[in-house]
Amino acid sequence: MDVKCPICNELGEKVKGITVKHLVIENFVEKIDHKEIYYLCMNEHCDVVYYNLDIESTFDKTKVKVPIWFKSDANPKYICYCSKVTEEEIIDAVTNKDAKNMKDIIKFTGAMKDGNCILNNPLGKCCGSVILEAMNKAIEAKDKNTKS
Ligand SMILES: [Zn+2]
Structure with missing residues (x-):
C-alpha cells in the first residue's frame, strides 16, 4: 500500500523501522517500532522526514539526527x-x-x-x-x- 506524506501529500519511499529508529533523535527512539514500515518524504521542500499511517509517527527535520541530502536546506549534503x-x-x-x-x-x-x-x-x-x-x-x- 502507498502512504502519502501527511503534510505535502506526496508519495514517500519505504524505509524500515530499524533505520528510522537509528536516525531519530534520542527522545523519539522509544516511539519507533523497528518491525514497522515507515516512509521518507522525498519532497525537497517539505519539512517532514519520516511518517507512517499513525499521525503520531510523523518526524520532521528537527527530530532526525542527520540532514536529508535532497531536502532544499540540507547542510552538509x-x-x-x-x-x-x-x-x-x-x-x-x-x-x-x-x-x-x-x-x-x-x-x-x-x-x-x-x-x-x-x-x-x-x-x-x-x-x-x-x-x-x-x-x-x-x-x-x-x-x-x-x-x-
Ligand atoms: Zn512531505
Whole structure:
C-alpha cells in the first residue's frame, strides 16, 4: 500500500523501522517500532522526514539526527552517510582531482568504506546510485566548462 506524506501529500519511499529508529533523535527512539514500515518524504521542500499511517509517527527535520541530502536546506549534503562524504567532496574529486569513475571517487573521498547503510543512510539503502548520479552531474558540468 502507498502512504502519502501527511503534510505535502506526496508519495514517500519505504524505509524500515530499524533505520528510522537509528536516525531519530534520542527522545523519539522509544516511539519507533523497528518491525514497522515507515516512509521518507522525498519532497525537497517539505519539512517532514519520516511518517507512517499513525499521525503520531510523523518526524520532521528537527527530530532526525542527520540532514536529508535532497531536502532544499540540507547542510552538509551527505551523499554517503556511512563515511560522511558530501556532495561537495564528490564534485571536488571530479573537478580538481580528475576522478572519472566510481573507483576514483571511492579512492579520493573514502566513500562507501565501512558501509552500514541499513542504519546510517536515511533510506536504509546503499548510497552507490546517488554517488553515481552526483559524479555524472559533476563530470557533465566539467565537460561543459572545458569546452566553452
Ligand atoms: Zn512531505
